[in-house]
Amino acid sequence: MDVVALARMAIEKRDLVGIDSPVLLMVSGGSDSTALAYIASELHEEGLLGPLAIVHVNHKLRGADADEDAEFVAKLAELLQIELVTTEVDIDAIAEAEHGNVEAIARRERYAVAHEVLSDICRELGVPVSSGRIFVGHNADDRIENFYMRSIVGTGPGGFRSMLYLNGQVARPLLDIGREELRDYIIGRIERDLPVIRDDEEMLWREDATNQHTDRFRAFVRHEIVPLAKERNPQLVSTLTRTMNLIGDEDDMLEAFADDLMARYVVPLDPVEDGYVLSPMLAAERKPLLRRVVVKVLESMLDPDDRIETPSVDAVLAAFEGGRPKSGYVANIQGNIAISSNKQGVRIEPMAKFRTRRKRG
Numbered sequence: 001m002d003v004v005a006l007a008r009m010a011i012e013k014r015d016l017v018g019i020d021s022p023v024l025l026m027v028s029g030g031s032d033s034t035a036l037a038y039i040a041s042e043l044h045e046e047g048l049l050g051p052l053a054i055v056h057v058n059h060k061l062r063g064a065d066a067d068e069d070a071e072f073v074a075k076l077a078e079l080l081q082i083e084l085v086t087t088e089v090d091i092d093a094i095a096e097a098e099h100g101n102v103e104a105i106a107r108r109e110r111y112a113v114a115h116e117v118l119s120d121i122c123r124e125l126g127v128p129v130s131s132g133r134i135f136v137g138h139n140a141d142d143r144i145e146n147f148y149m150r151s152i153v154g155t156g157p158g159g160f161r162s163m164l165y166l167n168g169q170v171a172r173p174l175l176d177i178g179r180e181e182l183r184d185y186i187i188g189r190i191e192r193d194l195p196v197i198r199d200d201e202e203m204l205w206r207e208d209a210t211n212q213h214t215d216r217f218r219a220f221v222r223h224e225i226v227p228l229a230k231e232r233n234p235q236l237v238s239t240l241t242r243t244m245n246l247i248g249d250e251d252d253m254l255e256a257f258a259d260d261l262m263a264r265y266v267v268p269l270d271p272v273e274d275g276y277v278l279s280p281m282l283a284a285e286r287k288p289l290l291r292r293v294v295v296k297v298l299e300s301m302l303d304p305d306d307r308i309e310t311p312s313v314d315a316v317l318a319a320f321e322g323g324r325p326k327s328g329y330v331a332n333i334q335g336n337i338a339i340s341s342n343k344q345g346v347r348i349e350p351m352a353k354f355r356t357r358r359k360r361g
Contacts, residue, residue: 002185003035003039003174003177003181003182003185004039004042004043004185006174006176006177007039007043007173007174007177008043008046008048009176010165010173010174010175010176011043011048011049011171011173012048014165014166015166016133016165016166016171016173017049017050017133017171018050018131019047019048019049019050020050020127021050021127021131021132021133022050022051022052022053022118022121022122022125022127022131022132022133023040023049023050023051023052023053023132023133023134023135024052024053024054024055024114024117024118024121024132024133024134024135025037025040025052025053025054025055025082025135026055026057026110026114026134026135026136026137027054027055027056027073027076027077027137028056028057028069028073028137028206029056029069029070029072029073029076029205029206030137030205030206030207031179031182031183031186031204031205032137032138032139032142032174032179032182033136033137034076034186034197034204034205034206035137035174035182035183035185035186035205036135036136036137036173036174037054037076037077037080037082038080038185038186038189038194038196039173039174039185040052040135041080041082051121051125052082052083053082053083053084053085053117053121054073054076054077054082054083054084054085055084055085055086055087055113055114055117056069056070056073056074056084056085056086056087057086057087057088057089057109057110057113057114058070058086058087058088058089059089059091059106059109059110060088060089060090060091060092061091061092061102061106065206068199068200068206069206070086071199072197072199072205072206073086074086075197076197079195079196079197085117087113089106089109089110089113091105091106091109094109103216104305108305111134111170114134115134115169118132118133118134118169119132130169132169133169133170133171134169134170134171135171135172135173136170136171136172137174137182138163138172138174138175139174139175139177139178139179139182140174140175140176140177140178140179140237140238140240140241141178141179141222141226141237142163142179143162143163143175143241143244144162144226144229144236144237144240144241145218145221145222145226146162146163147160147162147240147244148221148225148226148229149217149218149221150162152221156291156295157247157251157288158247158251158254158255160244160247161244161245161247161248161251162244163175164248175241176241178237183205186204186205187204254288254289254292255292257289257292258289258292258293258296259296261282261285261289261290261293262293262296262297264279264281265278265279265281265282265293266278266279266282266293266297267279267345269347269349274301274349274350274353275301275347275348275349275350275353276297276300276301276347276348276349277344277345277346277347277348278293278294278297278316278320278345278346278347278348279345280324280325280343280344280345282320282346283320283322283323283324283325284323287317290317290320291313291317294313294316294317295308295313297316297348298312298313298316298333298335298337298348301335301337301348301350302334302335302337306334306335308334309333309334311333311334312333312334312337315331315333315339316331316333316339316346316348318331319331319339319340319341319346320341320346324343325341325342325343325344325345325346326341327341327342327343328341328342329341329346332351335350336350336351336352337349337350337351338350338351338353338354338355340354
């Protein structure tokens, strides 16, 4: 099956976007996002995708190469007659000011720009912002890399699905397609007499030299781990993608069960106090589901970029040991969040609120 058909199938099967909804393509100029732009253009001509736009963020990290990336994307947008929004963000300056990780900050800023641009497009078109989608070029190889990275550092069961086809407004229609397939598709456009863009060196996409370095975790997995796995199993992309989708189906089912428990047994505290009370009824639930409920609660209380730590989840679960909430149990977990319990349930709240309440008591 050709890659356009695979992308079409993913969009329809996963209900990634409505046929009239605006789609913003995040395009860096690399092979994955360049293929995404071509594929989206074909699907738009078929009537499967609504209005298209491209956003390109120049992170100012690679000097002249970054400027040439922007020029390449501009030519691509012009060729496909797709609206283009470009912007520059000095990631090095932000990282220096925040003393943060350059890659993480670049990702954060890139998505922040994309969400802002999509919101503007939706308002201009007079459609709900929630209906718009941001398409990214993550593919099966990216997903496999995530799988092995999480295998090395550890993750929960749901983490082995690796990537979501749809996460909020961000959609990944290429997750069932390998990187080599995408590159072959771009090259194949020439044989099909379809127009393509080349850079000054006659390349059909832009190469980021930093991808060849193995001093970063993903690059190490990409160039050291995955090739060995592919030697063992040449069909790794299709077999592991199928495995991750099976994991994803079961994860979706468990998430639905956990959502139901959240609705029935988790009560938000007064907005002024900020926190939750977990019903004693949850003590009777199986630990895998209770763990998912706890993770959902903590995710709502911590910053979006914070990783939920296993000891934090275990501290909440410990309050339910013995089949009922432990009276007098108190713990302090990440984010300076207090866990306390009595026969009324398990209370999760900011430590400052907990202390204030204790003083009043």
